[in-house]
Amino acid sequence: MYFNLPTRLYVGENVVVNNKDEFASLGRRCLIVTGKSSAKKSGALDDVIAALTAHGIEWKIFDEVGQNPYLSVCYRGGLVAADFGAEFVIGIGGGSPLDAAKAIAVFGAHPYMSPSDIFGIPQENALPIVLVGTTAGTASEITRFSILTDDKTGEKCGWGAQYSYATVSFGDYRYTESLPFGFTVTTALDSFSHAVEGYFSKKADELSDIMSIETLKLLLPVLEEMSVRNGTVSRQQREKLYTASIYAGFPLNRCGTIFCHRMGYYMTETRQMSHGNACALFQPELLAHAQKHAQEKCDRLYKALGRSNDQVLDTLRLLTVTDFEPLRDDEIEVLLNKWRTAENMQYVLGGMTAQEQRGIAERVMQKKR
Ligand code: NAP
Ligand code: ZN
Numbered sequence: 001m002y003f004n005l006p007t008r009l010y011v012g013e014n015v016v017v018n019n020k021d022e023f024a025s026l027g028r029r030c031l032i033v034t035g036k037s038s039a040k041k042s043g044a045l046d047d048v049i050a051a052l053t054a055h056g057i058e059w060k061i062f063d064e065v066g067q068n069p070y071l072s073v074c075y076r077g078g079l080v081a082a083d084f085g086a087e088f089v090i091g092i093g094g095g096s097p098l099d100a101a102k103a104i105a106v107f108g109a110h111p112y113m114s115p116s117d118i119f120g121i122p123q124e125n126a127l128p129i130v131l132v133g134t135t136a137g138t139a140s141e142i143t144r145f146s147i148l149t150d151d152k153t154g155e156k157c158g159w160g161a162q163y164s165y166a167t168v169s170f171g172d173y174r175y176t177e178s179l180p181f182g183f184t185v186t187t188a189l190d191s192f193s194h195a196v197e198g199y200f201s202k203k204a205d206e207l208s209d210i211m212s213i214e215t216l217k218l219l220l221p222v223l224e225e226m227s228v229r230n231g232t233v234s235r236q237q238r239e240k241l242y243t244a245s246i247y248a249g250f251p252l253n254r255c256g257t258i259f260c261h262r263m264g265y266y267m268t269e270t271r272q273m274s275h276g277n278a279c280a281l282f283q284p285e286l287l288a289h290a291q292k293h294a295q296e297k298c299d300r301l302y303k304a305l306g307r308s309n310d311q312v313l314d315t316l317r318l319l320t321v322t323d324f325e326p327l328r329d330d331e332i333e334v335l336l337n338k339w340r341t342a343e344n345m346q347y348v349l350g351g352m353t354a355q356e357q358r359g360i361a362e363r364v365m366q367k368k369r
Pocket of ligand 2: 138190193194261275279
């Protein structure tokens with residue numbers, strides 16, 4: 001069993017304001033990294049500014065982060081941080097601003113490094129990072145991962161290091177109340193994918209399995225309710241979704257992801273599909289593969305959930321958007337070439353042959369059922 005989570009995590013109502021002293025030890029100046037509007041709409045930015053003001057900490061906002069953040073934007077943010085003399089970085093938002101904040105913390109400490117080195121060449125350190133989540137999905141608050149879009153290739157690339165863990169993270173589910181229904185669903189599907197991909201990874205251990213199962217026990221009933229009552233999400237449901245997203249961060253941190261995320265990135269890159277929906281498209285294939293190659297683990301999971309495989313698939317089917325343009329044959333070949341060498345492929349429980357990989361790509365991405 002292995003466990004590594006150096007982040008001090010606060011979850012609950014008012015955690016930013018109630019724990020404002022956490023900011024005081026990190027420095028006197030900071031860069032706040034956000035998307036266009038979520039930090040304001042959610043109320044998180046106001047709470048953070050109140051906490052900083054209470055301690056006389058100076059701040060500057062960098063609000064240029066878009067979805068699937070570009071490396072170049074993060075590098076620019078790093079230069080702004082260095083120029084401002086920021087001693088720490090605060091990311092506020094969904095996975096995109098939080099992942100960008102991790103990269104900006106590296107570039108802020110090392111403004112002369114080559115931006116693409118972030119993907120492979122470890123630095124000595126980064127500025128300390130504080131993260132405040134406004135979506136319930138990625139668990140970026142407690143993972144070391146940062147997923148950025150490489151400007152040169154248009155590909156989503158992940159990196160992570162010990163210094164990319166946040167020093168402190170705050171999760172107040174009330175910040176997710178302004179998130180539109182569609183994003184609420186896709187981010188919840190992202191949590192689902194983290195739990196299931198972790199559970200069926202060769203890296204899974206006793207602790208990550210417990211957290212995967214607990215995630216799904218909390219998440220599935222809410223997903224079922226959302227699949228029939230389109231458009232509304234109650235406070236209680238928001239709280240469960242946020243807690244589930246954090247639970248799922250444990251298997252994600254321990255196991256990483258397997259083929260569903262790798263494949264999903266390609267759907268985002270080529271079909272502009274949201275991250276959570278893109279990963280969810282492949283979950284039925286993962287569950288079918290697991291039925292064949294990891295029957296005992298499957299049985300244990302369904303028993304704990306009190307659901308059959310068919311019931312889980314029905315919920316996924318009702319929530320996943322599938323009206324995308326099917327991939328062309330040449331795109332499938334590009335993808336399979338990448339897939340063969342992708343690290344995420346090695347850890348699928350039960351292994352996966354090239355023929356199985358092709359079958360999944362054709363069934364899901366070309367809709368050849
Ligand atoms: P996101 O890309 O951060 O945000 C999606 C949209 O929701 C944006 O338009 C955003 O607006 C808006 N939004 C966010 N919170 C809101 C709120 N409370 N109220 C109103 N609007 C809100 O979505 P995400 O799904 O959380 O993050 C996806 C990214 O995370 C992907 O790049 C994915 O690869 C990455 N990811 C990272 C990890 C990890 O471990 N680090 C794990 C999974 C996924 P703004 O543009 O104004 O912010
Ligand atoms: Zn994800």
